[in-house]
Amino acid sequence: MRRPWSISTPSPGRMILSYFVLGIWTFVVLFPLYWLGVTSLKLPIQVNDGPFYLPGIDFQPSLHAWRYIFVDLRNDTLRPFVNTVVVALTSTLIALLLGAAASYALVRFKYRPRVGALLLFIGCVALAIVAVSFGTPWPVAVLAGGALFILLLQTLGRRFKRSLGNDDIAFWMISQRMLPPVVVVIPIYVLFQRLGLLDTWAALIVTYVATNLPIVVWLMRDYFLNVPVELEECAAIDGASRYRIFWSIVLPLSIPGLVATFLFVMVLAWNEYLLALFLTGANAQTLPLTVAAQNATRGPQWWYMSVLILILILPVVAMAIVLERYIARGLLIGAIKG
Amino acid sequence: MQVVQPTQGPTQTKPALETPFSLAGKSLAFQTERLASMAFVLPAVLVILFLSIFPLIVSFYLSLSRLQFVKGGFQITFIGWDNYRKLVSGSQKAHFLGVMSSPSPVGWLVFDGVIATLVLLLARYVRSGHGSLGGLFWRGLAATGAGAGIWLCVWTLSPGGRPGTLVVTWIYVFVDISLQYLLGLGLALLCVQNLPGRRFFRVVFLLPMMITPVGVAYLFRMLTDTGKGPFAPIWIAAGLADFSWVNSPWGARVAVMIGDIWQWTPFMFIVLLAALESQPLEPLEAALVDGANRWQIFWEITLPGILPVSATLILIRMIEAFKIVDLPNVLTNGGPGTATESLTLHAFMTWRTLDVGGSAAIAYMLLFVVTFVSISYVNLIRSRATEV
Numbered sequence: 140m141r142r143p144w145s146i147s148t149p150s151p152g153r154m155i156l157s158y159f160v161l162g163i164w165t166f167v168v169l170f171p172l173y174w175l176g177v178t179s180l181k182l183p184i185q186v187n188d189g190p191f192y193l194p195g196i197d198f199q200p201s202l203h204a205w206r207y208i209f210v211d212l213r214n215d216t217l218r219p220f221v222n223t224v225v226v227a228l229t230s231t232l233i234a235l236l237l238g239a240a241a242s243y244a245l246v247r248f249k250y251r252p253r254v255g256a257l258l259l260f261i262g263c264v265a266l267a268i269v270a271v272s273f274g275t276p277w278p279v280a281v282l283a284g285g286a287l288f289i290l291l292l293q294t295l296g297r298r299f300k301r302s303l304g305n306d307d308i309a310f311w312m313i314s315q316r317m318l319p320p321v322v323v324v325i326p327i328y329v330l331f332q333r334l335g336l337l338d339t340w341a342a343l344i345v346t347y348v349a350t351n352l353p354i355v356v357w358l359m360r361d362y363f364l365n366v367p368v369e370l371e372e373c374a375a376i377d378g379a380s381r382y383r384i385f386w387s388i389v390l391p392l393s394i395p396g397l398v399a400t401f402l403f404v405m406v407l408a409w410n411e412y413l414l415a416l417f418l419t420g421a422n423a424q425t426l427p428l429t430v431a432a433q434n435a436t437r438g439p440q441w442w443y444m445s446v447l448i449l450i451l452i453l454p455v456v457a458m459a460i461v462l463e464r465y466i467a468r469g470l471l472i473g474a475i476k477g
Numbered sequence: 478m479q480v481v482q483p484t485q486g487p488t489q490t491k492p493a494l495e496t497p498f499s500l501a502g503k504s505l506a507f508q509t510e511r512l513a514s515m516a517f518v519l520p521a522v523l524v525i526l527f528l529s530i531f532p533l534i535v536s537f538y539l540s541l542s543r544l545q546f547v548k549g550g551f552q553i554t555f556i557g558w559d560n561y562r563k564l565v566s567g568s569q570k571a572h573f574l575g576v577m578s579s580p581s582p583v584g585w586l587v588f589d590g591v592i593a594t595l596v597l598l599l600a601r602y603v604r605s606g607h608g609s610l611g612g613l614f615w616r617g618l619a620a621t622g623a624g625a626g627i628w629l630c631v632w633t634l635s636p637g638g639r640p641g642t643l644v645v646t647w648i649y650v651f652v653d654i655s656l657q658y659l660l661g662l663g664l665a666l667l668c669v670q671n672l673p674g675r676r677f678f679r680v681v682f683l684l685p686m687m688i689t690p691v692g693v694a695y696l697f698r699m700l701t702d703t704g705k706g707p708f709a710p711i712w713i714a715a716g717l718a719d720f721s722w723v724n725s726p727w728g729a730r731v732a733v734m735i736g737d738i739w740q741w742t743p744f745m746f747i748v749l750l751a752a753l754e755s756q757p758l759e760p761l762e763a764a765l766v767d768g769a770n771r772w773q774i775f776w777e778i779t780l781p782g783i784l785p786v787s788a789t790l791i792l793i794r795m796i797e798a799f800k801i802v803d804l805p806n807v808l809t810n811g812g813p814g815t816a817t818e819s820l821t822l823h824a825f826m827t828w829r830t831l832d833v834g835g836s837a838a839i840a841y842m843l844l845f846v847v848t849f850v851s852i853s854y855v856n857l858i859r860s861r862a863t864e865v
């Protein structure tokens with residue numbers, strides 16, 4: 140795929156200079172990670188006495204922090220870790236499935252805005268009903284529902300006369316990414332409190348699916364545009380249904396895109412902090428919160444914290460190294476067509 | 478000169494397949510087709526409706542009200558624009574906007590320079606002849622917004638003033654993105670050369686992006702420790718052993734920005750690298766044959782080629798950068814005082830004091846600022862691209 144960049148084979152002098160600069164940045168990237176590893180092997184006194192750099196040479200490495208985290212704290216480490224894995228994986232897979240289906244549909248089907256407007260109206264009514272059942276006074280619910288409908292009609296309905304409404308739907312979905320989570324988190328908090336779902340996996344999973352759907356739609360759109368229509372037509376002539384075409388032809392053909400999107404969304408869900416801070420307590424706490432909480436009790440205990448951060452970053456870093464070649468391509472295509 | 482395409486909007490996609498299958502009984506096929514089309518898109522639409530649009534509206538209502546927790550629930554009182562008034566002119570003004578003081582001569586110079594540029598740009602648009610009244614209105618609005626922003630920055634950043642969370646967020650966004658872009662572009666230009674072992678650099682440079690911001694924050698707290706951190710000998714040699722980054726407002730802000738730059742330069746780097754690698758070789762070869770030097774090739778061929786990607790890239794990062802919260806919260810806890818608080822952190826702190834309405838109002842101000850800046854940016858890029 141990649142063209143040989145033969146034209147810019149550098150001269151020896153330029154090569155040395157390039158390696159020098161790249162080496163500096165490699166150091167900038169790797170040194171903090173190295174320091175993390177080293178600190179996790181130190182005793183408290185070795186951290187507090189000033190910098191020691193080389194385990195085994197200027198200080199005696201010890202596994203006490205690792206032992207503390209894995210043996211003494213066992214369940215307090217395991218639970219957030221399991222929470223993070225379950226929430227990140229589940230939400231990513233759901234977001235991928237829903238988002239891929241939607242972006243495929245937006246590429247291949249033709250949506251007529253009138254149908255859309257009708258649906259929106261139904262949606263708004265349903266929302267108003269739900270709002271009332273959650274205790275919002277009904278005039279507010281009706282007003283909000285009406286306002287929402289008018290708002291959407293204004294944005295989507297602008298091209299009402301045109302035959303194509305797909306781009307508007309896609310744009311509307313993608314633009315949701317602009318929404319800062321802090322704007323929506325309070326009502327979501329109240330909603331889950333009403334439903335009794337605060338501090339559960341479900342609350343986090345649903346919220347992450349919603350926040351990450353726009354990215355999936357945005358990144359997957361272009362891959363689906365590049366799947367040849369002829370293949371699908373052949374399958375249709377052979378009697379395959381739309382669902383089957385999507386599942387056994389389109390999805391397998393866009394695996395590179397799916398991998399890149401999966402990794403990107405997965406990392407976002409894995410590292411997410413603000414929403415988890417609002418929506419979880421002791422039970423569903425994810426690992427970033429556990430790390431952040433280390434500070435609160437007895438001042439920063441760098442040795443334990445380093446172990447926790449390492450546990451937190453190792454899985455994603457390993458995944459990133461394995462899937463590196465997919466990422467750049469996936470993001471580039473999104474950036475061009477976005 | 479290559480014509481630069483603006484960020485390709487959704488309008489330039491291939492037309493969707495029209496009534497693709499008309500083999501079976503037409504009406505039945507049409508029915509199932511329509512059902513399938515709904516089944517594909519509806520789940521996503523509903524999820525976004527329920528968890529983005531609906532909360533957005535509720536949040537707006539909350540920002541206009543006072544929410545009190547009473548026994549067994551809460552009570553909402555409608556209070557109009559009070560929460561917003563508090564931010565702009567009331568008790569929260571120093572926190573949100575900052576403390577103003579009259580600017581130094583340099584501040585005046587910057588302010589006058591920016592205003593003059595904005596007026597000049599507007600005048601040029603009017604005189605160019607092919608502008609419309611609507612275009613002038615939006616441009617004027619964007620220019621007014623930019624002018625107000627600069628005014629706020631200059632007045633709060635001058636000696637004696639203190640920037641509020643709004644200005645601090647702007648500083649984060651502006652400084653972080655400029656440096657990330659320049660660093661990312663530089664590294665990508667180096668990595669695109671035919672160097673043995675460049676795949677190693679590509680993988681390594683990607684790593685910071687994968688690390689949770691909370692982890693990055695603690696990492697940089699360790700690294701910036703002037704007494705026990707790894708760079709302590711350097712600080713001691715420089716006579717700064719007692720200096721603490723997190724206790725001086727600018728030191729703390731710089732620490733936050735370094736953390737953010739470290740984390741997100743990889744994003745710029747990999748996308749720009751991929752863009753550079755997908756550039757066609759023929760123009761480069763032609764330019765070399767014509768005797769152009771590297772510098773000319775970079776300015777005339779390479780840079781125009783990656784401008785569209787750059788524009789989108791900066792937009793994406795800008796939208797995300799406005800949401801910054803983890804780094805300042807963990808690295809400095811917003812301090813010293815409120816010096817490193819971003820808008821999101823400000824909203825969270827306000828929420829923690831159970832002032833839900835005030836928190837929603839801050840969040841809405843953030844939404845307003847993000848939307849205004851992004852739309853102005855997109856339009857600026859688009860008009861620039863058509864001018865070229």
